[in-house]
Amino acid sequence: MVxxxxxxxxxxxxxxxxxxxxxxxxxxxxxxxxxxxxxMKRPDHTRLRSxxxxxxxxxPDHSTVFNDINLNKLSVMLNLxxxxxxxxxxxxxxxxxxxxxxxxxxxxxxxxxxxEALKEVKPDIIMLSSSALGSTGPERTYxxxxxxxxxxxxxxxxxxxxxxxxxxxxxxxxxxxxxxxAFAILAALNxxxxxxxGQNIDLSSSEAxxxxxxxxxxxxxxxxxxxxxxxxxxxxxxxxxxxPCMGEGHWVTIAIATDEEWxxxxxxxxxxxxxxxxxxxxxxxxxxxxxxxxxxxxxxTSRHTEYEITDTLQKVGVAAAPSLTGEMVDKDPHSRERGIxxxxxxxxxxxxxxxxxxxxxxxxxxxxxxxxxLLGEHNHYVLGELLGLSQKEIARLKEAQVVY
Amino acid sequence: xxxxxxAGIKVLEYCQMVSGPYCAKLMGDLGAEVIKIEKPRLxxxxxxxxxxxSDIPHPETSGLFxxxxxxxxxxxxxxxxxxxxxxxxxxxxxxxxxIEDTTPGTMERLGLDYHTxxxxxxxxxxxxxxxxxQTGPYRxxxxxxxxxxxxxxxxxxxxxxxPTSKKKDHSQPPVRGGGYVGDYDAGxxxxxxxxxxxxxxxxxxxxxxxxxxxxxxxxxLDRVDIGAFAxxxxxxxxxxxxxxxxxxxxxxxxxxxxxxxxxxEALVKLMGNPEWAHGEKxxxxxxxxxxxxxxxxxxxxxxxxxxRDEIFHLGQSYSCPxxxxxxxxxxxxxxxxxxxxxxxxxxxxVAGRQSYPTASYHFSExxxxxxxxxxLLGEHNHEIYCGRxxxxxxxxxxxxxxxxx
Numbered sequence: 001m002v003x004x005x006x007x008x009x010x011x012x013x014x015x016x017x018x019x020x021x022x023x024x025x026x027x028x029x030x031x032x033x034x035x036x037x038x039x040m041k042r043p044d045h046t047r048l049r050s051x052x053x054x055x056x057x058x059x060p061d062h063s064t065v066f067n068d069i070n071l072n073k074l075s076v077m078l079n080l081x082x083x084x085x086x087x088x089x090x091x092x093x094x095x096x097x098x099x100x101x102x103x104x105x106x107x108x109x110x111x112x113x114x115x116e117a118l119k120e121v122k123p124d125i126i127m128l129s130s131s132a133l134g135s136t137g138p139e140r141t142y143x144x145x146x147x148x149x150x151x152x153x154x155x156x157x158x159x160x161x162x163x164x165x166x167x168x169x170x171x172x173x174x175x176x177x178x179x180x181x182a183f184a185i186l187a188a189l190n191x192x193x194x195x196x197x198g199q200n201i202d203l204s205s206s207e208a209x210x211x212x213x214x215x216x217x218x219x220x221x222x223x224x225x226x227x228x229x230x231x232x233x234x235x236x237x238x239x240x241x242x243x244p245c246m247g248e249g250h251w252v253t254i255a256i257a258t259d260e261e262w263x264x265x266x267x268x269x270x271x272x273x274x275x276x277x278x279x280x281x282x283x284x285x286x287x288x289x290x291x292x293x294x295x296x297x298x299x300x301t302s303r304h305t306e307y308e309i310t311d312t313l314q315k316v317g318v319a320a321a322p323s324l325t326g327e328m329v330d331k332d333p334h335s336r337e338r339g340i341x342x343x344x345x346x347x348x349x350x351x352x353x354x355x356x357x358x359x360x361x362x363x364x365x366x367x368x369x370x371x372x373x374l375l376g377e378h379n380h381y382v383l384g385e386l387l388g389l390s391q392k393e394i395a396r397l398k399e400a401q402v403v404y
Numbered sequence: 405x406x407x408x409x410x411a412g413i414k415v416l417e418y419c420q421m422v423s424g425p426y427c428a429k430l431m432g433d434l435g436a437e438v439i440k441i442e443k444p445r446l447x448x449x450x451x452x453x454x455x456x457x458s459d460i461p462h463p464e465t466s467g468l469f470x471x472x473x474x475x476x477x478x479x480x481x482x483x484x485x486x487x488x489x490x491x492x493x494x495x496x497x498x499x500x501x502x503i504e505d506t507t508p509g510t511m512e513r514l515g516l517d518y519h520t521x522x523x524x525x526x527x528x529x530x531x532x533x534x535x536x537x538q539t540g541p542y543r544x545x546x547x548x549x550x551x552x553x554x555x556x557x558x559x560x561x562x563x564x565x566x567p568t569s570k571k572k573d574h575s576q577p578p579v580r581g582g583g584y585v586g587d588y589d590a591g592x593x594x595x596x597x598x599x600x601x602x603x604x605x606x607x608x609x610x611x612x613x614x615x616x617x618x619x620x621x622x623x624x625l626d627r628v629d630i631g632a633f634a635x636x637x638x639x640x641x642x643x644x645x646x647x648x649x650x651x652x653x654x655x656x657x658x659x660x661x662x663x664x665x666x667x668x669e670a671l672v673k674l675m676g677n678p679e680w681a682h683g684e685k686x687x688x689x690x691x692x693x694x695x696x697x698x699x700x701x702x703x704x705x706x707x708x709x710x711x712r713d714e715i716f717h718l719g720q721s722y723s724c725p726x727x728x729x730x731x732x733x734x735x736x737x738x739x740x741x742x743x744x745x746x747x748x749x750x751x752x753x754v755a756g757r758q759s760y761p762t763a764s765y766h767f768s769e770x771x772x773x774x775x776x777x778x779x780l781l782g783e784h785n786h787e788i789y790c791g792r793x794x795x796x797x798x799x800x801x802x803x804x805x806x807x808x809x
Contacts, residue, residue, distance in 0.1 A: 003609060005601055006603065022625075045664065049663075065628055068631045115768075133740050136744055136766075139740040143725045145725050147649070147659045148659050148661060148726065150659075151659040151728060151730065152727040152730055152735075152738075153730070154730050154731065154734070155582055155583070155585060156582075156650075157729050157731045157732070159582035160579055161579060165650055165657065166650065168650060169585075170561035170629055171626065171628055171629055172558055175625040175626070175627075176585075179589070179592050182596055183595055183599070184765040186596055187409040188769075188770070190602060191406075191409040193606055194606075200767075200768040202768075203766075204744065206764075207741070207744070207746055210746070211588075211764055212588040213582065213585065214468075214760070214761050215467045215468040215472075215584070216583055216732045217471070217736070217759065217760070218468070219454075219467050221759040222455065222458070222755070223457070223458065225455065227731075227732055232550060232577065232579055232580055234550070235455075236453070241577070242559070242577035242580075244577065253551045255550050257548070318546065320551065321542075321555040322555055323559055323577065324554070324555055324556070324560070325633055326561075326630040326633025327633045327637040328557070329556070329557045330633075334536060334619075337541055338539065338540045338620070340620060341631075341634060352631075353634050354627070355623055355624050355631060358623070358624035359596075359615070360614065361597070361601060361612055362613040362615075363610060363611075363612035363613075364601065364609060
């Protein structure tokens with residue numbers, strides 16, 4: 001039987017939206033069994049709507065957003081407003097290794113599902129709580145989403161064009177928080193493996209993003225400098241930008257670090273007169289006159305496709321790459337060759353292309369993607385097989401809206 | 405508190421700049437012993453990138469290098485020499501994890517590919533982090549942060565909030581994320597894979613090889629947006645956006661995320677319950693977005709009359725998801741960050757005492773701890789070569805003279 005890195009690990013997942021579910025998605029793709037605890041009373045809102053997905057959906061089982069971020073998971077319905085559902089949740093947790101949640105700090109405690117309570121049930125449980133700003137400090141109750149995490153972290157301020165607004169980047173801010181959560185859980189699993197001890201992990205989403213901008217904070221510490229936006233420019237490299245190519249919406253990125261690369265670029269572009277201009281003879285000159293240089297480079301790039309420019313420049317050792325949209329990523333020859341997308345069948349959505357796991361293991365491969373669960377799809381497995389409840393008992397729990 | 409989560413784990417790093425060093429730092433700050441191998445004389449390329457202390461370029465005062473290399477021992481070594489290669493092999497023999505970021509094919513040419521290394525250390529977990537991975541037509545392509553960020557699709561997915569009737573502006577190119585964010589992402593992805601493999605290995609499996617592509621790390625993070633367009637190129641036309649978003653206020657900028665009904669109601673409360681917010685046009689999310697051209701300016705106007713602090717704290721008191729657009733200085737001064745101890749002071753022999761970001765995760769049992777500042781170039785040569793590998797002082801001097809270290 002093929003082994004996966006996290007075979008045998010069970011995660012009880014109370015997270016929703018993006019920042020929690022992507023963490024457990026990564027664990028699912030590493031082979032862990034993820035039991036997502038959901039309810040009609042409190043459905044994951046990505047089942048019904050999404051910031052970017054357009055109109056609200058009528059069914060909780062047709063959301064492509066939910067699908068793409070909850071692959072390979074199981075779903076059990078538990079209405080956590082009912083005391084009996086809390087008891088059942090604890091019985092599931094008793095069989096588990098990890099619990100994840102991203103409710104507002106304090107909510108899990110009030111439900112009787114805080115770390116202290118769960119430790120009673122399962123002494124070596126690892127619990128990860130991910131919140132907007134962490135579960136301690138004066139702003140611990142504050143709420144947030146990807147754009148506010150990016151804003152508060154300091155990264156948004158330093159992203160975007162100098163003469164424009166900051167950029168809060170994309171939904172990948174949430175998934176960055178989640179990627180950090182997955183790393184922290186794995187570290188705790190390694191610790192438990194060595195010591196037998198579980199623990200609680202309190203994660204601040206905004207801090208997770210700040211950690212990805214370390215050098216900016218060092219600049220402030222050393223020089224009291226505030227990192228400002230530079231668009232696609234670099235602080236020392238030039239040319240360093242995203243240049244127009246043939247056709248609307250087609251762009252290529254080029255970055256030049258050394259004189260050698262500069263001379264290669266000059267030659268590849270056919271040595272036009274401006275490449276010999278004194279204004280561009282040294283790296284500091286090129287950086288000082290980068291706006292003018294960008295216009296001249298654009299004159300060359302705009303007569304070619306982004307792939308022609310990339311190919312020409314890579315052949316002479318210059319870093320260049322097309323700037324792609326989602327559909328272009330799908331069609332890109334390298335993506336195709338690496339198999340970055342795979343197609344799966346969802347019972348209600350139908351065929352859907354999804355992104356494969358981002359790691360290639362030689363011995364214990366990641367899991368091939370499976371469709372996300374329908375709401376409550378695994379009620380029987382979790383309640384019947386795992387907890388040993390009878391059909392009759394499950395029917396009663398449904399009737400009482402405990403399993404709901 | 406017990407010992408750190410990865411105490412006792414030995415990591416060998418043969419990397420430069422951001423991705424590989426961040427990957428190893430993540431483990432080092434959780435207690436793993438990291439030995440960082442740098443090129444003799446030149447060292448890690450990050451030593452030549454700023455920001456520098458007082459803006460004076462110096463290989464020991466790069467803020468980028470200092471941040472990414474805490475909790476590491478540093479040695480210099482040229483594995484391209486026969487003696488250097490033997491030392492590399494001796495270090496691998498004792499390592500749990502090797503992180504390397506050379507262009508695909510390089511380790512093979514050096515005779516240090518996974519196949520060779522796994523023979524001397526079958527339990528080794530070797531992780532290669534490169535821009536495009538070990539296979540595929542771009543595997544040897546040169547790439548800096550800007551290239552990877554853009555080719556992954558992420559530059560095209562900056563949320564265009566708030567919604568307006570304006571068409572997408574095609575005159576300005578897509579823009580990358582600030583700093584080196586995409587390079588950090590690749591490092592984090594590599595660290596996760598490496599310690600997942602470590603967990604498996606310590607449950608009785610062998611070591612293994614892991615191929616990390618920075619491009620794929622970024623594509624995976626934006627899987628929802630990229631997937632939407634890969635499945636349906638017209639997905640953008642249905643994207644309505646939302647009211648609020650990033651707006652100017654009296655003393656800076658603020659972000660409001662309030663598409664859902666209860667969030668909208670909180671925003672209305674924050675704005676003092678204006679009459680217009682109770683009209684038919686604000687009835688539900690769809691009608692609010694449809695009337696964005698009329699409604700958004702009213703929200704903008706209110707924001708301009710209030711400060712970041714007012715909007716942030718009052719808004720949050722109503723549970724409205726709102727956040728100020730902070731500069732690094734604002735973050736440094738944040739009471740919340742202070743209270744949680746997000747910044748820690750670390751003393752470095754050349755760069756002095758500086759404030760460093762720590763980590764976003766607080767473990768109740770196994771603490772995060774930067775146990776030392778970034779190493780000086782070759783700082784631990786003597787300790788590692790003489791102390792651990794048993795070289796004599798003479799051998800060390802001769803390796804130094806011949807450019808091995």
